[in-house]
Amino acid sequence: MGLAGAISAGVVALYLLDRSKRRQVVATLRFWTAADSRTEMKHRKRIQQPWSLLLQLLSLLFLIIALAGPRLGTDDKGRDHVMILDTSAWMGARSGRTTLMDEARSAARAYIKALPSRDRVMIVRADALATPVTAFESDRQILDEAIARSQPGASVLNLPQALEFAERAQKLQSQHAGEIVFAGAARVPEDEAGLATVPANLRVLQVNGALENVGLRKIGLRRSSTVADTWDIFVSLRNYGLKPRDVGLELQFGGAPAGSKAFSLKPGEEQQATFTYKTRAAGFLEARLNSRDAFPQDDRAVVELPSERPLRVLVYSNEPALLKPLLSMVGQVNAVFESPAKYDATAKADIVVLDRFAPAVKPAVSSIWIEPPAAGSPIPVKGTRNAVKLESWRTDTPLGAGLRTKDVLLQSAEIFAPAAGDIAVAESAEGPLVVARAGSPKIVVLGFHPVKSSMKYELATPLLIANTLRWIAPDVFRSREVQAGTVGTVTVPVEKGTDAATVRVVTGVDQGDAKPLPFTIEDNVLRFFSGAPGTVRVLTGSRELVYSLTLPDVGESLWKAPATVRKGIPRAMGNSVSTIDIWPWFAVLGAAGLLLDWLLFGRSRAYRLRAVGNVVGSIWRKAS
């Protein structure tokens, strides 16, 4: 059609050029004038070249009709289809020599090829999110490039969302809605397997997604609460196939074996295993399944374990035996006891404890002062009182959190005079007994000895010490959990009443490009979404959770399209054209008429006819 139109346009242009008034420079006008006078006389008598006029009028009529673009049959301006291309993680599975993605691409191309050329198609890539790649496009080259650039992602297919998106796109943007076509394996989460409410114009080009696969689902690591320097490791794996499988799981830490276990999994079964591994060192823990299947991407996962750094506490005391039990109960503390005579202000330690001793030079690091002499106390001492009743604990502060005593009477205690900004942790009627000063370094001053006083038998005493150490060095006491999971939506249980302002969810810390991720907290559950593989850190108060989202998210079930849904590539779609363009024929007729007129009545016809005659004559002579 395009060619016919172009040829017609060319012929019309040539014709108009031929028929336009031509300017000529001649040697003289003496012979022309006489010839023209006769022509004018003839013009007055009758129409010149009536057949030429008729031929021109007919040709122009045909061209005008061609410009109107007439068609035979019903009017059809083409339809708008939405092609949903499954780009979930499972599309990377191999089926023979090709991947499921290759098969889906081929099916999509075959469908587009079967469409009439005026139909438009929107390509939508669907994994956890539905992403349009093109607008409604009739250029097959653009569509083919969009299909070729589609690659398997890392998340699971969200089919309802993709179908809803396609329906909305057709409703809002299309002029004549066509089909919604899904091309892919349709492996979806279990709760979406029974999806039955689908658009009426849905067509499914399903590739064989029922391949055998056993893969890791999740790996969780947590510091053991009972055994120091030990990690509790939790591994979950699943058989996605239709046959029972026996697989072995191996754990390695820094290249050394860290555990192994054999599993026998029924179809669709998910099993868990727990391991313990003792190490203080940082390193990479690798979990590997020794099985060969169609989807090797989920047979291996690597998580990074942080090192455990002890809290170095240097205690200057003449009676170290009193404080030893108190400090040794905290697992993270590495306490060293020295006599006050060996005091060194620059000694290497995280915290210095000064037991009833005030050095001339204050320590450079954070310190805990127990009954400091009034002359050298960092917090001014108002006075020393006898029979002081401990009235209350400031439980709203981190230091006093969870502390509770009743009718504690201290034989002797120092009363402090705190400055503005100091935190009074324990108070008596005369004044504060325990005061903390934030800043750098941090200072905590106790007006009584926790072991020598009547506080010795109180439960609040070890808690006070633990709170104090945690307040001074929160990083050391932060509980860490490491999990390897799948990309997509992650849910994290948080403590009741957790303030969203104190929570941070960041990604890209390992790559040096930390970015906050949006999250929600609802019903004590924190939710965030990560569409790309990477490491996400969740900081909630004293907890740090590291999510190594490197495992592909594979749906548990294959979606089976309802029986009413059309399936496969329609063969007759390309031929079922309800209209036939006839304008090219009119264009050709018009062009042919003008060409004929040009040949027969054009201004150089004598030469053309003579040239044709010469050619024919020469051929005739040669032949004879």
Next chain:
Amino acid sequence: MAQNLIDRELLEKLERLTIHWQKSLPGLVGGHNTSRFAGAGQEFLDHRHFHQGDDLRAVNWRAFLRLEKLFLKMFQLEPRIPVRILLDISKSMETGSVKKFDYARKLAAAMCYVGLVRLDSICLQPFSSGLGDAFVASGGRHRFQQAAVFLSGLQCGGATNFMGVARDFISKYPQRGLVIVISDFLDDADCEKPLQFLSDFGHELILTQVWAEEDREPPWDGELDLEDAETGVHVELAFDSSARKQYMAAFDEYAQHLRRVALRNSGRYVGIPTNVPIEDALFGPLVRSGAVE
């Protein structure tokens, strides 16, 4: 350009030709055409009575011994007469798919070479509205190069004015001779009078009309906007096959008119279209007309 006017092969062929004139024109000895004038020739012409002052060397002494009367032998003179080539360089000569000016220039060069080979004196005289600077070549074929350079340097311009040219020519060249006019003769004014004028002053005319194919048979049809190459006058008209016939008839009538003018004055007329090669024109129409032999 001088080298491209005529190729060497044609020049060798031209050496066989001679410019021929019919009139008996006076001139110095050394020509190659006989004349009715008596003089120091080789061929015997007649006897006449001796008169005082005659050259005694021409007396027929044998007749004196027998008849005792002095008779003088007269010999036929072969004078050298000037050959003048009037070359039209008006704007109308630039028209045509093959430029008439280029063709006329080659024709003039060929005639010049033919004359130089026979030791004729050739005067190349360009003209349009008046006479331009002339170039005189004589003394043999080795002078042809300068003539070719002169012809190559000519440029077209101006409108043809035959009457003015004829007047100037007569006043500039009083000696009678052969005048070869190479032109399209498409002067808006009639050129019969000026040609007759030249002939009446004793010049022998060879009229060489050069025309382009479009000049005789215009290939165009339909509405035309025509511009006169010399005057710039515009004429808009419709042209068809019947008009073309009228045009061609008028053109041929004009050519015949020129022929009649030439023959009436003992001259010759040659019409050459530019699509005829120069060699064919020289050895065809020009030889047939007797302008060259």
